[in-house]
Amino acid sequence: MSVVEIDWKKKNDKRMTLKEAISTFVKEGCSIIFSGMGGAQCVAQTYEIIRQGVKNLTLIGDSPCECGDMLIGAGLVKRAEIAWCSYAVAGLGNNFRRAIEEGIPHPIELEEYSNYTIGLRLLAGALNIPFMPTKSLLGSDLPVYNKMIKEMEDPYSGERVALVPAANPDVAIVHVSRADQKGNAQIEGFSSNAENMARAAKHTIITCEEIVSTEEIMRYPNLTIIPQYAVDAVVELPYACHPWNFPYAYAYDITFHAMQLEAFKTREGFLKWLDEWCFAFDSWEGYLEKVGYGRLDKLRRIERRFTRSSL
Amino acid sequence: MDYSLQELLVAASAAEIKDGDVIFAGVGVPTLGALVAKLTTAPNAIIAMESGSIGPQPYRVILGIGDNPCVENCICTTSLWRLFSDQQRGYFDVGMVGGAQVDKYGNLNSTAIFGKGSYTRPASRLPGSGGANDIASSAKRTIITIPLQRRRFLERVDYITSPGYLDGYDARERAGLPGGGPAAIITNKCVFRFDPVTKEAYLYSVHPGVTVEEVKAEVSWDLKVAEDVKVTPPPTEEQLRITRILDAGGIYTQGNLKNLTFDKYINMLEESYESLKEIFKGVR
Numbered sequence: 120m121s122v123v124e125i126d127w128k129k130k131n132d133k134r135m136t137l138k139e140a141i142s143t144f145v146k147e148g149c150s151i152i153f154s155g156m157g158g159a160q161c162v163a164q165t166y167e168i169i170r171q172g173v174k175n176l177t178l179i180g181d182s183p184c185e186c187g188d189m190l191i192g193a194g195l196v197k198r199a200e201i202a203w204c205s206y207a208v209a210g211l212g213n214n215f216r217r218a219i220e221e222g223i224p225h226p227i228e229l230e231e232y233s234n235y236t237i238g239l240r241l242l243a244g245a246l247n248i249p250f251m252p253t254k255s256l257l258g259s260d261l262p263v264y265n266k267m268i269k270e271m272e273d274p275y276s277g278e279r280v281a282l283v284p285a286a287n288p289d290v291a292i293v294h295v296s297r298a299d300q301k302g303n304a305q306i307e308g309f310s311s312n313a314e315n316m317a318r319a320a321k322h323t324i325i326t327c328e329e330i331v332s333t334e335e336i337m338r339y340p341n342l343t344i345i346p347q348y349a350v351d352a353v354v355e356l357p358y359a360c361h362p363w364n365f366p367y368a369y370a371y372d373i374t375f376h377a378m379q380l381e382a383f384k385t386r387e388g389f390l391k392w393l394d395e396w397c398f399a400f401d402s403w404e405g406y407l408e409k410v411g412y413g414r415l416d417k418l419r420r421i422e423r424r425f426t427r428s429s430l
Numbered sequence: 431m432d433y434s435l436q437e438l439l440v441a442a443s444a445a446e447i448k449d450g451d452v453i454f455a456g457v458g459v460p461t462l463g464a465l466v467a468k469l470t471t472a473p474n475a476i477i478a479m480e481s482g483s484i485g486p487q488p489y490r491v492i493l494g495i496g497d498n499p500c501v502e503n504c505i506c507t508t509s510l511w512r513l514f515s516d517q518q519r520g521y522f523d524v525g526m527v528g529g530a531q532v533d534k535y536g537n538l539n540s541t542a543i544f545g546k547g548s549y550t551r552p553a554s555r556l557p558g559s560g561g562a563n564d565i566a567s568s569a570k571r572t573i574i575t576i577p578l579q580r581r582r583f584l585e586r587v588d589y590i591t592s593p594g595y596l597d598g599y600d601a602r603e604r605a606g607l608p609g610g611g612p613a614a615i616i617t618n619k620c621v622f623r624f625d626p627v628t629k630e631a632y633l634y635s636v637h638p639g640v641t642v643e644e645v646k647a648e649v650s651w652d653l654k655v656a657e658d659v660k661v662t663p664p665p666t667e668e669q670l671r672i673t674r675i676l677d678a679g680g681i682y683t684q685g686n687l688k689n690l691t692f693d694k695y696i697n698m699l700e701e702s703y704e705s706l707k708e709i710f711k712g713v714r
Contacts, residue, residue, distance in 0.1 A: 156481040156510055157457075158496030181510065182560050205557035208457055208493050208687070212557060219542075219555040229550075231541070234480060235518070235564035238511030254518050255564045258605030260541075260590040264549050279606030308501040309482030311510045364498045366507075370699065371493050374692045414692065421699050425489060426502050 127322065127351035132300045134330065137403060140352040141167045144322045148197075149289035150177035152241075152320065153186040155360070156234075156311035157207060158371065160184045163359040163403040164292045164326060169193045170397060179288050181237040181312060184363070188212040191227060192389050198228040200286070202237050209373055210380030214389060223386060230265050232256075236283045238312045243285035244319025252280035291320035293345065294359050296367065297430070298327040299335070302350025305342040307428060308366030314344040323349055326356040328368055339430065358407055358415055367428040369418040375410070433665050435618055436683040438637060439575070440466055440673045441665035442616045443526070446573045450474045451523040454565050457492055458682050460526035460575055462673060469672050473713045478522070480561045482508045487713070489706035490699050491681055503710070514561065517568045520608065525569030527562045530554075531587040532576050534630050534651050535601075536594025536612035538566065539587035549589065559591050566592035571613040578617035583649040595629035602629075620645045621662055625654070635660040675705050 127133070135143070145151060145168055153161040165186045168176075175197040180187060182203040190196050191204075192214030205212040217223040232240065239251040252271075257279060262268040269282040293313045295304040304325045306313065317323040325345065330353065336343060359365075362372035362379065379396075382388040400406055407415065436459060443463020447453065449472040455461040461477070468475045478484045481496035484506040488499030501507050516522065529538030540562055545553025566572050572592075576582060594612045595602055602611050615622040615631060623634040632654040633645055638661055646653050665673070673683060679698040680686035690698075 156496045157479070157494040158481065158498070158500075201558065203558040203560035207495070208681075215557075216555045219550075220552060222551075231558060233559040233563035234510060234561035235514035238509075238514060242511055254606065254608045255514075255567045257567065257607050258590070258593040258596050258602065259563055259567075261559065261563060264589075307507075308498075309479075309496065309507045309509065311481055311496070314509060315511065364494070364496075366498050366501045371497050372692075373493055373687070374690050374695050377687065377690070417692075417696055421696055422498060424700070424703055426498055 128348055133302050133350060133353045134300050135352045135354055137163065137167050137326070137354050137356055140324045140354050141171055141173070144290050144324060144351065145171070145173050146289070147173055148175045150179055151290045151292070152179040152288040152316045153183060154293040154311060154313040154316065155184070155363070156182060156309070158364045159294065159360050159366065160363045161186050161292050161294050161326070161359065162361060162363060163356055163406070164294070165189050166397045166403065166406065168195065169393065179237070179286050181234040188214045188383070191215050191218050192224070192383070193393065194224040196227050198230070200230040200232065202232050202234045206376065206380055209376040210383070213383045217386060230267060231261055232265070232283060233261065238315070240283050240286035241312050241315040241319050244287040245315040248285060250282045250284050252282055254280065256281040286319060288316065288320045289322065291316040291323045292326065293317050293323060294326045294356070295344070296327065297329045297331045298325050298353050299331055299333045300353055301333065301347035302345070302353050303333065303336045303343050303347045304345040304350065305336060305339065306344050307342065307430065310344050317345040318349050322351045324352045324354065325350050326354045326359055328357050328359070328365065330355045356403065359403070361407070361410060361415065367426050368422060369415065370422045372414070372418055431667055431670055433670055434683060437665050437670060437673050438662065439463070439616060439618065440683065441669045442621060442662055443573065443575065444470065444669060445663070446614055447472045447475055447524060452476045452478065452521055454478055454480070454517060454522055454525040454569060456526055456528065457495055460573065461492055462676055462682055464526070465676055466669050466672050468713060469709055470668055478513055480510060480513065482510050482513050484508070484513070487710045489710070490702045491677055491679060493681070514564050517564065518608065520570070522568065523570045525565035525572045526575065527565050527572055527592050528575050529562070529591060530556050531582050531584055532574060532615060533584050533587045533594070535596060535598050536574060536615065536624060536631060537587050537590045537596065538562065538574060538592040538594065539589045541589045541591045544588040562592040566594070566609065567607050568609040570610045572609070572611065574612050574615040576615065576617060578619045578645065578648045580648050580650050585651045595624065598629040599627070619648070630654060632656055633659055635662040637662045638664055672709060675709055678702055678705065
């Protein structure tokens with residue numbers, strides 16, 4: 120059972136810079152999870168952790184993209200409890216591949232689940248119960264190679280179920296459409312596993328496209344997926360997902376992503392990318408300036424043609 | 431009408447969808463197939479994406495399971511665990527899955543090609559299950575899409591990421607899996623189906639111009655062949671017309687992603703808006 124530390128969560132103004140939030144909560148050796156699924160990835164947050172060089176992380180996640188592949192490539196991940204690591208349409212997770220196939224930059228421990236069962240681990244963590252039964256995983260080789268997955272007979276019906284352990288990460292980083300300074304976090308669109316990772320974690324950092332007033336939150340309370348009592352810090356972080364999309368905000372920059380992943384095909388290309396796009400700047404604003412606000416504005420304007428925020 | 435192999439595969443995927451089906455689809459050809467079905471023979475089909483979006487009718491091509499088109503004109507946005515719970519509950523009729531290796535019982539590997547190595551140090555590490563294991567476990571039927579190659583069609587996969595019929599016969603039921611298992615394997619040369627008793631894959635149809643011998647040469651077990659092997663129906667004019675509107679930029683059907691520039695991409699999105707809006711009018 121996790122012990123919830125409440126001091127940060129009781130604050131009335133939780134606003135911080137991304138740099139402060141990462142250095143306050145993301146400590147060497149901690150376990151960490153990020154929101155996003157097949158889009159809406161925490162890219163700015165990943166770059167800041169790489170800049171600060173926080174080592175020996177245990178990465179928990181369903182299908183991490185940059186926050187899996189790049190943290191592994193940067194040598195910051197000791198262990199990964201995940202279902203998948205790649206970039207889908209735009210390319211493969213070559214840092215993840217190099218770590219597993221060749222031990223570059225160093226070998227990592229791997230504990231594999233499926234997307235749903237990572238979701239159930241977080242649900243169990245959020246419910247403060249020790250595990251969750253499921254009908255997934257049965258008969259496959261996931262339980263063969265991951266001894267944390269148990270099988271048992273349901274004591275009521277005798278049916279077979281697989282069990283996955285609760286996950287209570289030290290830190291959850293969740294990117295949302297908007298939040299107030301207390302951390303009431305609203306999202307338009309899908310939430311993947313965000314509401315449970317925020318509740319399961321010991322510390323939750325909310326990053327948002329926009330900080331709004333509490334009155335504004337109260338106008339649409341049904342959009343609040345995470346209430347303030349589960350939040351430790353709030354960071355305003357526009358375009359945090361670039362080159363990925365964020366629903367109702369900006370379109371996927373797939374041509375930028377293709378260029379990035381072309382660079383990641385070699386170890387040298389990845390390291391050069393880090394120098395040019397991460398270490399060259401003190402903050403995410405530097406990255407965004409290099410991408411170009413004209414380009415970002417085009418992604419925002421084209422998105423408005425397809426999905427228009429109702430807020 | 432001339433058509434490409436990818437367009438034939440879109441049509442073959444569409445042919446697996448029945449009206450009213452609730453479908454778990456990944457990106458690419460299978461989703462195009464599901465959308466083509468919805469816009470032709472299955473107007474009441476509901477497509478769901480893993481990120482938590484149900485029933486999108488986007489006016490642009492979907493570039494990821496959490497891409498913004500997934501929330502566009504959809505009926506529900508929810509969470510991943512909720513959507514997969516709905517599937518485990520039994521609400522999903524069809525799941526579309528892929529992999530790097532498949533075996534005679536439709537078990538799929540998308541985790542690692544061991545080669546001379548092992549699980550912990552494989553010759554080739556693949557992305558992993560993602561939601562594929564969950565879909566293969568709980569969907570009432572799964573449609574597998576994979577290229578036909580001897581190194582992929584194996585007596586036994588290195589690692590079962592997504593369960594098919596395991597060891598055949600009633601092995602799935604004995605394992606406690608709720609879903610019905612694979613209904614078809616769609617490849618670039620043919621379609622396989624499964625024997626109702628042994629649950630072993632057999633050759634059901636060959637694509638136009640492909641011979642049974644060509645298929646057998648690319649399968650590493652002694653493949654069983656239907657007594658009356660069919661020819662996979664080519665895409666209809668209507669299916670082709672819709673496929674070409676849905677993927678006007680040729681991202682999935684012509685491999686155009688590598689030639690795409692930022693300006694061409696923005697233009698592609700702008701142009702798709704009106705043409706897709708028009709074809710979705712009939713299914714509201």
